[in-house]
Amino acid sequence: MSSTPVNDKLMVGIDIGGTKTGVALLNFQGEVIQKKYFPTEYQQGERNLIERIIECFETLLDLAGSHTDAVRSVGIGVPGSVDYETGEVLLAPNIFWKNVPLGQWMREYFQKPVFIDYDTKASALAEQVRGAGKNAQNLAYVTISTGIGCGLILNGKVFRGKNGTAGELGHVVVDPQGLICHCGNRGCLQMYSSGPALMVHAKKALQNQASSLILSLAGGVDLIKPEHVIEAAKLSDPLALTLFHTSMNYLALGISHMINILNLELIILGGGVLRGAESMILQFIKEKAISYSYPVAQNCVRFTTSQLGEDVGIIGAGLLPGYW
Numbered sequence: 001m002s003s004t005p006v007n008d009k010l011m012v013g014i015d016i017g018g019t020k021t022g023v024a025l026l027n028f029q030g031e032v033i034q035k036k037y038f039p040t041e042y043q044q045g046e047r048n049l050i051e052r053i054i055e056c057f058e059t060l061l062d063l064a065g066s067h068t069d070a071v072r073s074v075g076i077g078v079p080g081s082v083d084y085e086t087g088e089v090l091l092a093p094n095i096f097w098k099n100v101p102l103g104q105w106m107r108e109y110f111q112k113p114v115f116i117d118y119d120t121k122a123s124a125l126a127e128q129v130r131g132a133g134k135n136a137q138n139l140a141y142v143t144i145s146t147g148i149g150c151g152l153i154l155n156g157k158v159f160r161g162k163n164g165t166a167g168e169l170g171h172v173v174v175d176p177q178g179l180i181c182h183c184g185n186r187g188c189l190q191m192y193s194s195g196p197a198l199m200v201h202a203k204k205a206l207q208n209q210a211s212s213l214i215l216s217l218a219g220g221v222d223l224i225k226p227e228h229v230i231e232a233a234k235l236s237d238p239l240a241l242t243l244f245h246t247s248m249n250y251l252a253l254g255i256s257h258m259i260n261i262l263n264l265e266l267i268i269l270g271g272g273v274l275r276g277a278e279s280m281i282l283q284f285i286k287e288k289a290i291s292y293s294y295p296v297a298q299n300c301v302r303f304t305t306s307q308l309g310e311d312v313g314i315i316g317a318g319l320l321p322g323y324w
Contacts, residue, residue: 013318018146075320077119122316124151252288
């Protein structure tokens, strides 16, 4: 966290994720003054999560020795589509939200300007302003986490599309007869390349295979997590490598389509699945995505990983009001 003294200009950044939610106080340069993360636990309902966000915010204000009058704006990143005029979350499949009046609830509490956007768009903004995307005019921030998300910066600005759904990489259909996604379609990319997808496919494979380092690392089939599959792949376990290659190959293919269609100059990879395996995942996706891309487009695209780590979402959310 920044050692910058608290003054009378604070921004609040809130990042609601499928697994965890973060709340931060930031200065106007986007530097984190205080922050806290806690489990999202969306199963407890929308109101419960909002109450815990507000409680967390009040705790951070106390820690910073500040007060609500110092807050100038509130930015919120959510894992789903938003009505930008009202702040209503239209659909957030990974936390099972539909038509949730988040903007109304937050404005009633904060009595401040509240800006809500797709979390990956906020993250793309954060990387462009403070992270790996400085000076890049056309980039994609791709997160490999509870889902597969993508935020786009085109011609130097956050690109939302007609109604905010631009960048729905995770819901590109890669198998029309495939698994049913939370969004209602079949065969979406995130059903094969996200963290939970790695876990599900590993458990299914191990029902018919007795030995694998995945089992040794997890301690049992029911205890398998995405990081066990990644760690076993790093140790060259055959099953883990097969799962890893299949999963990341699908993702690389999806990224190559974006490179071809948008002529991107930079792809930034982020998300929890990368933790501890950044170089392996970056190298694999880079090689595959470039090999699948149009030859001329290959020459100008670079790949890197996030410079802001887990804070990318809260920083991007906090910056939203200044770049709306």
